[in-house]
Amino acid sequence: MNLEELNPQIETVIINSQLDLDSKLYAICELLEKHVNHYDWVGFYFKNGNKEELKLGPYVGEPTDHTIIPFGKGICGQVAVSNENFVVPDVSAQDNYIACSITVKAEIVVPIFVNGENIGQIDIDSKTPDPFTKADERFLEFICEKVSGLL
Known part of the structure; x- marks a missing residue:
């Protein structure tokens, strides 16, 4: 299935009035994974109140110890500071990478903005080396834009 074919399913989750925010985010994670x-x-991290850190939200995949990530630390923490997408084709080549699992080979993180403020991000880990394309970035930007409308 190509990524754009998932857009209507993402839209359906977003507009589902039977689901609360966390349930919608979890459903998106499940759909993508x-x-x-x-x-x-696949998971979401959000700014933790007024603290300079991210807090793990809904996710799907292996459990992680990284429930709190300081701004600037790891790929997610760097995106919290840079406000830009970060595509990592080979995590072993990154000095500031926080290893979640030895099986992870690549990562992509795309920020979520509300009123111009970076309030969170979607984080995807892959066991496949260098799998992410511009299509992945555009798709995840679409998701982040839809999620920002919920916040």
């Missing part, structure tokens, strides 16, 4: 072969861990 199930339908995109190279998405092995």
